[in-house]
Amino acid sequence: MSVKRPYSSAKRQAQARETRRAILDAAYQLFVANGYAATTIQAIAEGAGVAVQTVYAVFGNKRELLRQLIEVTITGDDEPEPITERAEALAVAAEPDARRRAELDAAMSRSITERVAPIIRVVGEAAASDPELAAMMEAVKAARREEMITSATIVAGPDGLSVDVDEAAATLYVIYSPQVADMLMRDYGWSAERYEQWLARMILATVIA
Template sequence: MSEPVKRRYDSSRRQEQARENRRRILTAAHDLFVTKGYGRTTIADIATEAGVAPETVYSAFKNKPALLHRTWDMTVGGDDEDVPMLDRPELRALFAEPDLGTRLTAFAVFNTAAMRRTARLHLAVRGAAASDPAAAAMLAEIDRQRLESMGGHAREAAATGQLAVAEEECRDVLFATTDGTLWHQLVERLGWSDERYAAWLGRLWTASFVLR
């Protein structure tokens, strides 16, 4: 009667080990894509950095483009949970805020934290897109997802009755100010703190979008 228990225990340990390997692989891939470049990073490089065999990387992610896609998803969400951003509790709580100015200020803080995680990888993908079809496809998918997400924010803003511009304009301005470029220029190049950047971005959005 003890054998079934042992099998469940062993299965659980194998699943946890596989998940830990995936986390290490994704972390290694992110770091190498950012520092070495997507095109110059090989599966063997990622395996060495993660401390696993190349076969383990292929088994978990099949190929480098699939690994890039999953690395981006993990970087955006901040974890390896497969939950769309708009469905995450942090954003659902943000949408529950009835005052649009307060909501935009909070979203600027949320977005700044996201830029801290994603801007460097986004720049790496953008840099590789000119010469690598997989990176170009990933960049197009990133922009498609972000435009869709900003459309969701614009719809929620319009639903408050406090939006001073057309919903499409709100979506487009949010899209243009959340790709990491502004964060990279002001924080990484000019030395702003994340707190200063978030406060400025919140003021910009509030002045642009909220009815007076």
């Protein structure tokens, strides 16, 4: 008489996360290589080694897949904690020296920018002709602006801010942006290291008291 193995929800959850990660990885590669409009769900499914129905079951549609891809690319993984609660941000908050705090924050921002800049370029091009995608990106940007308030408080540390928190958040929103990184590294030919050093100086000069 055969004995049924006990149902393992942990194993099922792990498999589901692996499937989701495979789909997101395939989507990233295809969106960056071919653009949003030219990339089909079929191509993403083939790249991930799953059925088309699986992609729809996990994400619903291509637009939602892109939204979640942006979120995961910013954080670097699919854990639920926001970037301001991650180990890197906590290390910034714990650093007593203002200059070093700016340097740590700049390094963290650079790593995020290097991950997310390619997909942001894709979104910018696609949103110009897709009103629903443009609206989705406005919501993403609004959430990012809210996050900048927390970021300003973290980078201020014990020294405080040189301006009010709203202006500090707006300043970080601009200088952290992938578009600024693009202008400096692509248009001016700066290295990633030079961009990071510039960013640290800007944070120290314009945000920290």
